[in-house]
Structure formats: C-alpha cells, structure tokens
Amino acid sequence: MPSYAAPVRDTKFILDQVLEIGRYANLPGFEAATPDTIDAVLEEGGRFVSEVIAPTNQPGDQEGCTRHPDGSVTTPASYKDAYRQFVEGGWATLAQPVDVGGQGLPHVLAMAFQEYLNSANMAFAMYPGLTTGAIAAITAAGSDEQVARYVPPMVEGRWTGTMNLTEPQCGTDLGMIRTRAEPAADGSYRLTGTKIFISSGEHDLAENIVHLVLAKTPGAPDSVKGISLFIVPKFLVDGDGSPGARNGVTCGSIEHKMGIHGNSTCVMNYDDAVGYMVGEENKGLAGMFVMMNAARLGVGLQGLGIGEVAYQNAAAYAKDRRQGRALTGPAEPAARADPIIVHPDVRRMLMEGRAYNEGLRALILWVALLGDLSAKAPDEAERLEADDLVGLLTPVIKAYATDKGFLVANLAQQVLGGHGYVREWGLEQFVRDARIAQIYEGTNGVQAMDLVGRKLASHGGRALQSFLGIVAREVGEARAAGGEAAEVAERLGKALAELQAATLWLMANAMRDPNQAGAGAYPYMEVMGIVSVGLMWLRMSVAAQRVAAEGGEDAFLRAKLITARFFAERMMPDAAALRAKIEGGAEAIMALPAEAF
C-alpha cells in the first residue's frame, strides 16, 4: 500500500517565509492564526489525514460505491468511520465563519489542509470539498433565512452539498439546460428534470444532502440569462431544522469511472422536487459561479495533492530498488546493485515531480491568500488588485496544476517500472484519479479559453498588467540582490519576455480573427503556468537565501535552492517554444475540412 506523510515543513516554509502571513495578523481571522496555531493545525491535521484517511484510499478505490435497488448509495466500507472522525475532529469547519459554527481561520490555511486531504484520498475529499463550495454559494447568494437553515449543519459536516449543472445534452453550454422549476403557491418551486455527473450526489455519509440546482422558470429567456439557482434538500427540513419528509430527488444510477471510485458520481432525477430559489430569478449563474471559482481552485489542489503523494512513493521506491550500476561506476560497491536513484533519468523524473509540486503549492497558497486579502484587506486598492489576480490565476491554476499533477503521477508511475502498472503499489490509482481533474469543473481547454478570452481583456487588461508588473519587479530585485536567486531571476526574466511577446501577438491578431485566440489559448495558459510557478520558485529561493543567512543553511533550504535552479534550467526555457507555437497561428489547425478528420 502506498504511504503518505503531509509535507508540513514545506507548507510552513511557504506560509511563514515566502508569503510571510505574519504580516496580516491585523486582519480578521488572521489574528487567531498565530505561528504556533498554524503549526498545531498543520501537524495534527497532517497526522490525522495520513493515519486515518490515507488508509481508506486503496481499499476505497477497489471497492467503489454501490447503488442499491431502492436508489440509495453506499460508499466504501471504510469511509463511514473515517468521515465520522473527520466531522468529530472539526476539520470541516476550519475556515468557516465563527457565527455559523466554524473556526474562522484564514482560507489559505484551509487550502493547505485540503491539499493533505487530497493526497490522502481524493475521492473521499470530494464529499467535504463540494460541501464547502455549496456553503460559499448559499452564503453569497442566499437569504439570511436560507443561510441560518442550511449552512450550520453543512459547516459541521452533518449535511453535505452538491452542485447540479450538467444535463445529458449540456455540459459546458449551460444555456441549453432543460430542468424546469414551476412556482408553487407557498413561494417554493417544483423541479423536474435530469442532472448527470453529480459528484457526491447520493451517499450514506451524511444525514442530509443539500443539492444546489440550476433550472429554468416558466418563460425564462432561452440562454444563460434565463437560469435560476435552487436549493433542493434530499430531506425537506422541518421547522426545528431536522431532516423530515423525503424530497422528490433520487439517484437513478451511478457512473462507472476510470478513477475516483470512492466518490459516487450520480445521475440525479428531479421529479416534482421541492426547491427554494437562491438569489434572484434568472441570475442563478452568478451564485453558481461563486461555487465554481472556489471549486476550480479546489480542483487545482487535487492535481497538486495527487502529484505530491505519487512523488513521495516514487522517491521512496527509487531509494530502495536496486538495479544496475551508476553510470560513473558502482555507488555502493558492497551491494549487488545500486539503488536506481543514482540514474540521471530517474532523478529527472523525481526532480520534475518535486519542482512542480513545491512550485504549485506556493502558487495555490499565494492565490488562496490573495482570496483572503480580496475580502479582508483594509485598503481598497489592495483588495482590488488581489481580486484581479485571483480572477487571472484561477484558470491557470485549474488547468496547469491538474496537467502537471497528472504528469507527475505518470512520472512517478514510470519510476516504478512494471510495479507502477500493477495495482498493489497504488501508483496506477494515482494516475487514474488525477485524470478527472483535467476534465471536470470546465475542461482545461475551457480554462485556457477563459484566460485568453475573458481574463486578459477584462478592465482593459488590468489584471495581467499588475501580474506582469509584480514579476518584473521581483526579477529586478532578485537580480540586484545576487546569490543563487539571481540566476533564477535571470531565467525568469527571459520567460517573462516570452510571455509579454506572446501577449502582444495575441492582442494584435486575436481581435481580427478569434480563432487565433482559440488556437493560441492552450500554449498561452502554459506560458502563464511557467511564469507564475517560476515566480514562486524565485520567491522560494529568495526566502531560502534569507533564512539561511539568518539561521544557517540546512538540507531543506539547500534542496529548495537546487530545485529552484532545476525549474529555472529545465522548465523555464519551454516558454520560448510555447511563444513560437502561439505565433504559429491558427491556419494549420483550422485548414482541414471537418470531413477529413
């Protein structure tokens, strides 16, 4: 069975030394997040997930979920007790506001913990993960009464949440949804229709399930401007807040999937189900987007979570497995063979893994912190810039972190050779589980289109300008300061120039021909990924130099500086090739007639 240890030292390094969250102690939620509290939460949270949740991962994958003839669904046998312990431990409440039963800690700390949970068991983590998203949507768009009724039991974890968008005939294009919501005399609605691919749609972990459903009221415009959002509880909620009569929403079947077998992916049938409108009629998508933006960062974390656990197991294997000799002569002459970690190509795979994992961890935690700042910073300009950057980097994180998470899982599997392909070692599960993250919550292609089509242009390119400004400034500062970080800055400066050139090319050509934007979107997202993760490696090497100068260098700090150099030398040069692809334009992509495919 694979093993997992939460990378607490790295998380703490990022929070304390790279993001320096001590600077924000004056903000709401941050005053409670003192360094010793953060230590205690990460240590104990990491211990809990690695000892209680991680052991459910492999058996849960092999057992999967079962739908019974009465429409009920049971999760893998080990999940129920693990979920109970998760709820009793209060882990679901971490960043929720105190007034609804949460601990009120910063969002950035919740994201750090969420990574550990994903590494331990991604399919399991989706039950509380979707609940968090549903809480965000109800809190943002719901009435006070709806918040009071549904949110506290969801915060506690006694109830879970889902998001219901997709229907058989519509996924990405939500204007095409057909689920109807008829007004009833009491002000509620009756929903009828079918939703598919509903994660955590039906299960045996919680007392009640709160479905957030997109549907159309009679006479609503036939487009995304005619969609409303509804709460549809599995059990109607009685006056005293306890689950009462069963509502007309049932699980018609569960999907048989490539991975995340422990999460029940349901077809949900709504048959005159009682629903309550959230927010205004025809403006449901806005509320759902709150949930989707939170979910997209959450999916990026899934990529990182799988990448991390896959890397840990591949690294352990490479130090243990003995085959052949080092190219430069026996490294351990007394043994029959050397451990395979002596081979440069095995190290290439492991270095790529840690370079992406640690870089993406810093990037996701930075954007999570920006999310906190966009809501809580005292200064209006600071809030605005933070909000811009979150909007710009959310599609980058969703797409780039899940692509690289899958890549790292693949590389880790490769390190194990044939043992990576058989079930026993667990690496093939990581590959299967990681794959969905590139697909759902908007495919990575859609993320790239969101980045190029919406995020670059919004407010006259304000978000991108501030991002480019930050990179340029920090490159300049690190160059001036010298040391190993200056070499990272040198290469990041080159990658930044490629990003700027690619941006100018898109601006010059995409207005004339939108297909130029469509064809260049994916490589553009990848350049953004390289520069934003590159910025994190620059920050980490600057921080490692500073900490080493203050308190002496240790193995951890040395590894940071070496991995930063690896990312600079092996990943940053790709920016030039990606720019060339973008500038190649759309002609060859669009030239073949559809019949020729």
Next chain:
Amino acid sequence: MKVLVPVKRVIDYNVKPRVKADGTGVDLLNVKMSMNPFDEIAVEEAIRLKEKGAATEVIVVSIGEPKAQETLRTALAMGADRAILVAAAQEVEPLGVAKVLAAIVGEEQPGLVILGKQAIDDDSNQTGQMLAALTGRPQGTFASKIEVSGDAVEVTREVDGGLETVRLSLPAIVTTDLRLNEPRYASLPNIMKAKSKPLAQKTAADYGVDLSPRLRTVQVAEPSKRQAGVKVGSVDELIDRLRDLGVAA
C-alpha cells in the same frame, strides 16, 4: 481527584536520529520534535479518567526548554485542563525531574500521577520509580489497564511472565506501557481552545531543586555498521570459521 501527567518533548519517533559530528550528542537542529509517545498514552488515560468521572482535573507538566510549551499545548489540545512549564536550560536527568515533580505533587496533591514508562530519547525508565520513592507513594509500573475504584486503583502490569494486577491505595504513581490505550487526535476546535488554557511558567528554583547533571556524557556514537557476510562452501568450513572467531569449541 486531580491527575498529574508529566510530558517530555523528544525527537519524533519517525525521525532517524543522527549523532553530531563532534560526538557530544544527537543532532536536534531543525529536527521534528514531538511528545514522547508513552506520555501521550498517559495524557490519553488521564483524559479518559476525567471523561468517566473518576478525575476532576488533568494537569500536564513539562520540564525542559521553552519550546516544550508546544508539547504542553498538544496535551491541552487533547483535553488536559492546564499546564505547568518548568524551564530548564541544560539537559535534565531522571533524578532532577523526579525531584521537581515531587515538589509539584506536594503543591497540587494529585490523586494519581500517570507517567510514560520511559522517554524514547534516553530510554531511562527511572523517573516514575524515583518519584514514587521521593513521595512515598505506591507505584504501579508498565500499566496496560488502569481501573480506579473508590480510594484505590487497580493496575494491570505487563511483566516478563505475562500480566500482573496490583491494587494500590490512592494517592499513587502509575507508569504506562504501550498497550494501555490508543491516544486520540486533537480536534480542531480543541486545538483552538488550547491557546487560551492556563500555562504557568516556572523554574526549578521555584521548587528549590538543583537540576545540574549528576552524570557526564563522555561520548555519543552511532552503532557500528553491520559488516558484509562471508559465503562458506561447506558445513566443515562454517565450523572452522566459527572456531576461528572463538564462538564454537
């Protein structure tokens, strides 16, 4: 009844200890430190006694560097009520610790003191026994079961031949073995609450104890590496080799 639980901050059990280059001790720089696992079992047992109604207050105490505060906070997050930190700059030895604890026992008058049977860093296995001698209280060591009834405690001990049950009149001293219980995970709300629980800062001088070491560490070295074996061709050759080594006649 108050229960007193001493806890020690030690190198984490998952860490492979490395000896300092100069042979003066184990290298603890940037090494993960945790609560001694046997002490964790002691804290858990004390909290269970409180949950069962057999105890009214759980007090944890640590004697060591300022960072032992973190270890005390961990115990508070598990459910202990308050903590005492006795600051000590130098390495402490079982006798010094037992003397400080004896003074605290005198002050707090706990009905039970539950200690880990030993700490995993020096494996001394002495403090509980010394504390019993210094306070004149009965001791039940290596407990795998503790049952408080009235003014006595029944302790099931893990001894070489099996299990032995002793009955001690309270107040008493108990040390824990591995199988006594499985310590809980601290819940997130309790981690947050632990920040506001009382933690008293003391020094050994407050208790009139001199902690200066009675022992001198001459040298610390790693166990010698296992040498590669030799393949022998026959049983006769094996016996010859054993004779050469002086292990067979």
